[in-house]
Amino acid sequence: MTADEILAITIHEFTEQDYVFKYLINNIAILDYDYITPCWCWQGNLRGKGYGMCNLHGRFHQKPIHRVAFILWKHPIEEGNQIHHLCRTKSCINPDHLEEMTVQQHHILHGEGNEP
Numbered sequence: 001m002t003a004d005e006i007l008a009i010t011i012h013e014f015t016e017q018d019y020v021f022k023y024l025i026n027n028i029a030i031l032d033y034d035y036i037t038p039c040w041c042w043q044g045n046l047r048g049k050g051y052g053m054c055n056l057h058g059r060f061h062q063k064p065i066h067r068v069a070f071i072l073w074k075h076p077i078e079e080g081n082q083i084h085h086l087c088r089t090k091s092c093i094n095p096d097h098l099e100e101m102t103v104q105q106h107h108i109l110h111g112e113g114n115e116p
């Protein structure tokens with residue numbers, strides 16, 4: 001589904017997934033940080049490490065917003081796995097910029113002592 005199609009859905013047709021999609025699309029700024037494609041930067045509050053949190057009630061309440069975006073656009077995240085930002089912009093939720101990996105893979109990628 002494209003952003004325009006999501007925004008065009010009327011409220012009575014909403015599934016939970018449409019509702020969360022619309023919440024995501026309505027709260028991003030599309031910013032070009034010289035990655036392959038522009039980042040979709042979360043405009044809501046960011047937590048200490050720079051990640052946005054989902055404030056919708058329900059299944060995704062208080063989940064990191066990039067993980068919610070990954071699950072909705074891609075697939076469920078395997079237990080214990082982390083999501084890496086290929087674009088290195090922590091507030092970004094562009095599914096093309098997100099990659100699932102194990103904690104070990106993620107630590108190797110960022111180097112010892114560096115925050116993912």
Ligand SMILES: [Zn+2]
Pocket residue numbers: 035038039040087088089092093094097
């Ligand atoms: Zn990005």
Ligand SMILES: [Zn+2]
Pocket residue numbers: 083084085106110116
């Ligand atoms: Zn990472």
